[in-house]
Amino acid sequence: MIDRRTLGWLIALVVTGLACAGLAIWLLHWAAELQLQVNHWYTSQNGSNYDEVKGAFFDRIGSNAYSMETIASPLLAGTVIAILAAITVLARRWDLRR
Amino acid sequence: MAEVDPRFDPLFQRGYDPARHRTKVPRVEERREAPPLRGEASRSVETPAEPPNRRSDTLPAERSGSIDGSIDGQTSESADDLELPRRNPYRLILLIASIACIGGAAVLFWRRVEDTPYQSSYGPDVASTFAYQFTDALMVPLLTGGLLGFCLWLVLGAVKRADD
Numbered sequence: 001m002i003d004r005r006t007l008g009w010l011i012a013l014v015v016t017g018l019a020c021a022g023l024a025i026w027l028l029h030w031a032a033e034l035q036l037q038v039n040h041w042y043t044s045q046n047g048s049n050y051d052e053v054k055g056a057f058f059d060r061i062g063s064n065a066y067s068m069e070t071i072a073s074p075l076l077a078g079t080v081i082a083i084l085a086a087i088t089v090l091a092r093r094w095d096l097r098r
Numbered sequence: 099m100a101e102v103d104p105r106f107d108p109l110f111q112r113g114y115d116p117a118r119h120r121t122k123v124p125r126v127e128e129r130r131e132a133p134p135l136r137g138e139a140s141r142s143v144e145t146p147a148e149p150p151n152r153r154s155d156t157l158p159a160e161r162s163g164s165i166d167g168s169i170d171g172q173t174s175e176s177a178d179d180l181e182l183p184r185r186n187p188y189r190l191i192l193l194i195a196s197i198a199c200i201g202g203a204a205v206l207f208w209r210r211v212e213d214t215p216y217q218s219s220y221g222p223d224v225a226s227t228f229a230y231q232f233t234d235a236l237m238v239p240l241l242t243g244g245l246l247g248f249c250l251w252l253v254l255g256a257v258k259r260a261d262d
């Protein structure tokens with residue numbers, strides 16, 4: 001039976017990992033939607049009637065999508081580290097109980 | 099009078115906690131005073147009493163050298179069984195997970211290297227674009243987490259040695 005203190009640490013790590021994963025997936029999904037809009041707009045343009053104002057706008061959107069993808073990476077790291085830390089807590093508890 | 103096999107001593111039972119289950123265990127002096135079994139008196143060995151500590155509480159066979167020789171062999175054998183360290187399964191899981199993370203990062207990196215240049219890797223819909231971006235964003239966290247897990251595995255081993 002896991003004692004309350006260890007259980008508290010494990011719950012905190014699981015909550016942290018799930019929060020990081022959820023936020024990362026939300027950001028990546030949003031970034032994918034923005035990226036698709038940018039791609040659709042660029043493929044609809046041809047050289048003669050290129051709208052520079054709209055082009056700058058979609059450039060900014062593409063840049064924001066890339067930033068979101070960059071932010072999602074450390075959030076996913078938080079999930080991976082939380083999983084490994086939970087295993088470490090269990091391993092340490094095993095050592096202390098023996 | 100038949101002597102009780104010391105292997106049935108509560109100290110040897112699984113889950114024994116000296117703080118909670120301490121029963122009256124014959125002291126070293128009492129054991130020394132116990133009469134040896136027939137024909138085995140010449141095999142009894144006197145050893146000096148060790149200072150009381152946690153390890154000697156868990157292994158009374160180590161501190162009682164005057165028990166009958168034929169039983170002594172069995173007790174030392176059971177004590178050896180108790181001494182065998184059982185592997186920590188979580189530590190093994192941590193090592194395997196760390197290696198898997200590093201391997202996964204290597205696979206994702208290789209996929210990225212093999213991507214065809216000048217061809218958009220984003221898919222035609224949100225799902226495929228999301229999948230591509232997700233695997234792209236997962237590469238560095240997997241490598242970082244794998245290395246960190248490996249370091250934690252080493253630290254756990256070092257701390258366990260320090261505990262012993």
